[in-house]
Amino acid sequence: MPWTDPSCSGKGEAPEHLQYIEDFIVWGNTAVEVFEKGEKIIQILLGASFDIKKSKVKGPAREIQFRGVKWQDGRRQIPT
Numbered sequence: 001m002p003w004t005d006p007s008c009s010g011k012g013e014a015p016e017h018l019q020y021i022e023d024f025i026v027w028g029n030t031a032v033e034v035f036e037k038g039e040k041i042i043q044i045l046l047g048a049s050f051d052i053k054k055s056k057v058k059g060p061a062r063e064i065q066f067r068g069v070k071w072q073d074g075r076r077q078i079p080t
Helices: 031-047
Strands: 063-066 069-072 075-077
Touching: none
Parallel strands: none
Antiparallel strands: 063 069, 069 075
16 A cells, blocks of 8 residues: 655655555454444545555455465464
């Protein structure tokens, strides 16, 4: 998720430190709860000038694949 520092004017200035944040998992007991939490996180990140690709946002779902590990109903399952 790229972040654009609003304090940089684009005239050769660059931040001294960088951080790469790619993946977040949001969980809850219902799809509505997960969706609402996710939307809240997205709004906070957008407010902090993060660029979020909506095509990368998946779910809510009962099963996800995250870094090669399958998660289903809140339990981790290592693929065979």
